[in-house]
Amino acid sequence: MVVDDEDSVRKLLSAVLKREGYQVVCAESGEEALRKFRALPPDLIIMDIRMPNIDGITAFKELRKLSQNVTVILMTAYAAVETAVEAIKLGAFDYVIKPFDIEEVKLLTNRAIQLQKMTEKIFDLNQQLIDSYRLDKIITNSPKMRELCQNIAKIAQSNATVLITGESGTGKELIANTIHYNSRRNSGPFIKINCGALPESLLDSELFGHEKGAFTGAVMRRPGRFEQADHGTLLLDEIGEISPNLQVKLLRVLQEREFERVGGNTTIKTDIRVLAATNRNLAEMVKQGRFRQDLYYRLNVVSLSAPPLRERREDIELLAGYFLQKFTAENEKEIMDFDPDVVKLLENYNWPGNVRELANVVERAVIMSTGSRIFPEDLPDNLRYSSESDLISTLGLEKISGKTLKEMIKKTECLLIKEALQRNHGNKVKTAKELGVSRRSILYKIQEYELE
Template identity: 55%
Template sequence: MKTPYRILIVDDEDNVRRMLATAFSLLGHETHCASNGQAALNLFSDTRPDVVVMDIRMPELNGIDALKVMRTQQPRVPVILMTAYAEVETAVEALRCGAFDYVIKPFDLDELNLVIQRALQLQAMKQEIRNLHQALNTSWQWGHILTNSPAMLDICKDTAKIALSQANVLISGESGTGKELIARAIHYNSRRASGPFININCAALPESLLESELFGHEKGAFTGAQTLRQGLFERAHQGTLLLDEVAEMPFSLQAKLLRILQEREFERIGGHQTIRVNIRIVAATNRDLQAMVKAGTFREDLFYRLNVIHLMLPPLRERQEDIGLLANHFLQKFSSENQRDIIEFDSTALALLTRWSWPGNIRELSNVVERAVVMSTGAVIFAEDLPAPFHHPVSTKTAFRQVQSGERNLKEEIKREEKRIIVQVLEQQQGNRTHSALMLGISRRALMYKLQEYGIDPADG
């Protein structure tokens, strides 16, 4: 026997409630019935159902308004709406409010049961994903670096080799490209993994504080030094120290850093005891250190000590194959953090993300997805959930030049072909959306999004 579920059935028609309650009870499920939205909300809180099947048009409180309240109370409980054929547009709008799917009256019980099973399977799958992410947060694996980019895959291969060595590493790249992530990968896959990984941003502190942070100080070394303080070099013993934004390190401190790299020893500020350390230095910068050496603002000898191995990370605009992968990763992350059940990006929204230039790289993408999760009211991120700059279309002049030069818009051609195939399958299946979705290898709900996106009349398919 299949696993029994608690199903809340909401409809103002007695015969519909009785029919559904009887059918699902015979399948071994526990059913609860309500005749309007307000009564449904009371049962929803008391019974904590696994799934809700609810009509849209009801007295006192309609299905969409009840749905909105349910989403605030228990956002992970899937709600399936029942609607008359003429209300399809309303039902599609309800999907934006967080409904899992809808069925059109009169509906086939097998079809409704299939939708319920899919909803519950999806909930179980998402719970497994949440559990997996929670487990991953307690350990470090190469899986933390998400990429399909050939350039980044080569960097990952190089990083795996570098991790086994003791060499100092210089990681360069634009802000937000993941330099700290690569540094952590080097540390946690090295023989120093059991030691500390310590990170300091050299641009975040004035010279006097930066020196104290790095080297530590003795008690009474300067005004305010009331106790002995270990520096980061000392605390990083047997581990790795990441000098982030190393190009911003004051010139006077660069000589002291050079000594540590050469001798692996130093003295605290105000102290005379020589302290020896066994550390690995990883430096990161978004600037051209060679140009700074030529300009005399960065020590040449220090540059060569840091640049034993050099990794140059590509910007996100050169890793377009990674944008969707990373966007979906951040979608899962921020949906979980905000206790939301947002499943996917609408194809238009994903296209807007893919063609953006991302001057802030992965950090900017993370911020945009987090904002979209907060602003979205349903289970899907739509284009309107993205910030305003993403909505600016290509100018007429640009489009004209593309046509003149013979450029072809691949995404538009794919969409036209996708629309043709959907219409063809709908015709073959005589308009049955459930069977059409199975033939197309997508969910019924995804098919309904496509029908709306392409303006396909369900009556025609």
């Protein structure tokens, strides 16, 4: 939209921009511009500042009220450049000085439109991210996880610091993402840092940034993660690994929301929400004097704990199915399902590496598989042939833990006999022979355990 009270300017710009391939509407006053904008907002407005009644600056401010993202290039006489500069501070895209060079206007127009397209694209991509971290995208069947999801929904809207705990691979990072993308900060940045991956001095400057010359190699000023996360969320991953010195510095940012860059004196304010994750027991570390109690309390305003996979076995088949689909598509294979024995093996394994380990096992199986079904031989050895330490989980014994030794031995005996019977197709003589007991005692046990 070209806005100018001078007919000749409108005609000239309109002709030039039409030749560039744009559709152009004109307005001869601020009032008309506002009216036309309400009816059909254009992608770009090129507007004169000096016009009768409503001038360009006032019109620009009104437009901004109608749409925060309106893109405006202002035209001004040389004498009024200062007003144009003011307008840029208020969010105008740029200005040209009259009489203007037509090439310059073309260039500015193209650049403004390009920037707008990019902004739109970023917005769309961010919407996709927000969508991919919707709460219902967390795959689960378990009451524990459902409760966790409800808690995530409740706290996402707040600004509270959250401590996310859980064993390795349980989904702590997934939870952190879900919190950010369901919060009011979801169009702002989501910045992560792994506190366990860097030595103290490097972590210090990564977190807080540094000034030029702060240390050898600091050739330029560099903003740290706390600055990058302004208006967004910062995830401090593996917070349990942070050194005592940095714990002190961290406490201050969490309390005051301000800090200095390494080697600098200027105090920087930051508007962030902090999430922290760890697979350590921080309360225990506090007791041992390895983690500051005050910092622990600051981080632990709200805490979420991701349960290990072996405590929500109902999720195993569901997650395995999800990963099967995912990796089948990624590897362009046509695998439909798991052999029932595979499901049994997966469900009985104790998953020390939790969901990540399950994902890896399924990915491997998809790659190894040659047919349309995953069989036990596509699984890694440790799942197929459980070692003695895994016997408990293979037999599902942890489910009956807490009872007396006698009861647990009986349950084990029952399972072993049942398994041997099945393998021998119900042949009691064979089973008795294999297990090294008399036929009579097998018959007795079958009756006792109701295995008939």
